[in-house]
Amino acid sequence: MAKQKQQQEEELYAQAAGAIGTLAIAAGVLAAIKDKLGLSWPATLALTAGALVALGYGAYKARTGLQRLLAGRRQPVAVLKQQGLQAPAQDTQESTDTVVLPTAMGQLLQRLEAPVESVDSIPHPTGEGHMVRVAAPHTTAAVTRLREAIASELDITQEDVNFARVEGSIRNARMLIGTPYTHIPQLPDLAGLDLDADIPLGYDLWGNILTMPSPIGKHFLVAGETEGGKTSFLKFLAYLFLMAGGRLVIVDGKPDGDYADFREACDYYDNSLTHKGVMGALDYVRDVAEKRGRSKRDGGRPEPMLVIIDEILTFKEDPAEGKEFESALKLTASQVRSARILVACATQHPRDDVISTVIKNNLTVQIAFKVMSRAASRMILGTVPEGVNAELLPASARGTFIIKDPRGVREMRGLFITDDMIQHAVKARLDAVEPNEHAKAVLAAYGNADFLSTEELANALRGCGYDIPDGAQPMGVAVREVIVKGFGAAPDVIQQGPAGARRKGRRKADLLALLART
Numbered sequence: 001m002a003k004q005k006q007q008q009e010e011e012l013y014a015q016a017a018g019a020i021g022t023l024a025i026a027a028g029v030l031a032a033i034k035d036k037l038g039l040s041w042p043a044t045l046a047l048t049a050g051a052l053v054a055l056g057y058g059a060y061k062a063r064t065g066l067q068r069l070l071a072g073r074r075q076p077v078a079v080l081k082q083q084g085l086q087a088p089a090q091d092t093q094e095s096t097d098t099v100v101l102p103t104a105m106g107q108l109l110q111r112l113e114a115p116v117e118s119v120d121s122i123p124h125p126t127g128e129g130h131m132v133r134v135a136a137p138h139t140t141a142a143v144t145r146l147r148e149a150i151a152s153e154l155d156i157t158q159e160d161v162n163f164a165r166v167e168g169s170i171r172n173a174r175m176l177i178g179t180p181y182t183h184i185p186q187l188p189d190l191a192g193l194d195l196d197a198d199i200p201l202g203y204d205l206w207g208n209i210l211t212m213p214s215p216i217g218k219h220f221l222v223a224g225e226t227e228g229g230k231t232s233f234l235k236f237l238a239y240l241f242l243m244a245g246g247r248l249v250i251v252d253g254k255p256d257g258d259y260a261d262f263r264e265a266c267d268y269y270d271n272s273l274t275h276k277g278v279m280g281a282l283d284y285v286r287d288v289a290e291k292r293g294r295s296k297r298d299g300g301r302p303e304p305m306l307v308i309i310d311e312i313l314t315f316k317e318d319p320a321e322g323k324e325f326e327s328a329l330k331l332t333a334s335q336v337r338s339a340r341i342l343v344a345c346a347t348q349h350p351r352d353d354v355i356s357t358v359i360k361n362n363l364t365v366q367i368a369f370k371v372m373s374r375a376a377s378r379m380i381l382g383t384v385p386e387g388v389n390a391e392l393l394p395a396s397a398r399g400t401f402i403i404k405d406p407r408g409v410r411e412m413r414g415l416f417i418t419d420d421m422i423q424h425a426v427k428a429r430l431d432a433v434e435p436n437e438h439a440k441a442v443l444a445a446y447g448n449a450d451f452l453s454t455e456e457l458a459n460a461l462r463g464c465g466y467d468i469p470d471g472a473q474p475m476g477v478a479v480r481e482v483i484v485k486g487f488g489a490a491p492d493v494i495q496q497g498p499a500g501a502r503r504k505g506r507r508k509a510d511l512l513a514l515l516a517r518t
């Protein structure tokens with residue numbers, strides 16, 4: 001730096017001396033021919049000054065043009081105007097321009113004045129891969145922030161310029177030029193999955209499986225615009241819990257019944273979209289935590305439990321009920337953590353009235369799917385390293401998200417499971433429980449029916465040898481007794497059937513759910 005400054009000063013003095021000398025010579029020449037041309041003194045002086053300015057400008061253009069030609073430089077790209085992009089410091093230029101990197105990508109990054117130390121080609125199944133090493137003291141942000149400029153130079157879309165973190169390094173980044181997340185890995189073998197260890201969650205641009213540390217003891221906030229992949233992500237998480245012997249509580253606050261396949265395997269499932277429904281679930285969960293707390297003294301380690309609440313706006317729409325819901329959520333989040341119960345709340349409305357301080361403070365693992373603005377990204381993720389922005393997630397690869405957890409901040413695409421896989425896992429959970437003789441009789445009575453009225457069930461049970469009296473009340477009581485003997489408890493009686501012919505009875509799914517809990 002000092003050397004450069006001294007050089008600049010010397011140049012300035014030399015230029016000043018040259019200018020004075022040239023001015024004197026030019027004035028002399030013009031004075032000599034002044035009378036011949038019939039010029040006045042002011043005209044002579046004005047002409048001298050004008051000629052010198054023109055000469056100086058011409059010399060400057062010639063010199064800088066020659067310098068650029070020799071250095072093989074181009075004009076700075078217009079795209080360097082990208083928001084937040086600053087011209088690199090002089091000393092950075094010095095260190096990176098001295099060696100011309102051998103690969104075309106290396107040279108492109110140098111042209112964009114990125115402080116790169118090396119750029120090597122690395123294989124990628126469908127695109128063009130590069131390993132970029134940034135010169136100290138810079139971090140990979142010095143290159144990742146040039147995404148727009150690189151896309152502009154290569155005349156491709158920003159979505160085709162992708163970066164992947166290199167675990168444990170702040171100076172190395174993998175870069176993919178091409179469509180992101182085309183390389184979909186096989187689902188890892190989940191047999192023997194331990195929820196107390198790392199769990200697989202997604203994959204990177206190269207198709208490598210990425211994990212997160214054990215989710216036990218954490219709560220999740222999952223947010224992003226509609227169709228980003230939140231439900232698929234939560235279904236995958238629920239699937240992991242099923243496969244690893246964990247318990248499930250699902251409050252589905254959306255009307256489409258997205259989680260219905262899990263219903264029979266849930267300890268508690270509610271799709272009523274009501275305040276009562278969500279509050280009932282939170283009460284239930286706190287109750288389980290309290291029981292677990294008491295039995296802890298016996299030395300047992302309870303199965304992890306995942307509580308999904310999707311979509312939280314449904315329970316916040318009414319201000320008074322919303323307040324109650326938030327208080328209950330806060331209480332639940334703090335009380336159940338040590339009981340190996342984790343809460344995951346999702347929303348497709350990343351706004352501050354939905355993701356309130358209470359939500360943010362209690363759900364400490366944040367997962368952002370694609371959003372429409374940098375502000376929305378910040379709303380979900382809070383403080384993140386420069387350049388991390390869920391607005392920039394690829395629209396072409398649904399299910400891509402940024403996760404912020406104790407391991408750091410990283411982008412990945414979620415592992416995807418089909419409805420068939422969910423149904424298999426649920427069936428396996430149900431099959432794993434051997435029903436006792438009473439439960440078997442009740443299930444046999446249902447056969448393929450989803451719903452039986454109390455009377456129909458009483459008739460079928462009589463056929464199995466149960467002594468069930470006629471008459472509404474004793475019959476209902478006797479049927480309930482058989483159910484309780486078989487399942488430990490009886491599900492609520494509900495009304496089903498066409499209007500005008502509604503019948504009181506019970507759903508088979510509710511009985512199976514009870515079975516899954518035992």
Ligand SMILES: Nc1ncnc2c1ncn2[C@@H]1O[C@H](COP(=O)(O)OP(=O)(O)OP(=O)(O)O)[C@@H](O)[C@H]1O
Nearest residue numbers: 226227228229230231232348398399413414415416
């Ligand atoms: N990891 C993934 N890999 C491939 N496709 C995915 C992935 N995640 C989601 N998708 C696809 O993206 C679409 C939207 O996913 P999903 O329903 O989970 O979004 P969402 O964010 O829950 O939407 P909404 O908020 O409207 O409920 C689905 O059709 C799904 O098949």
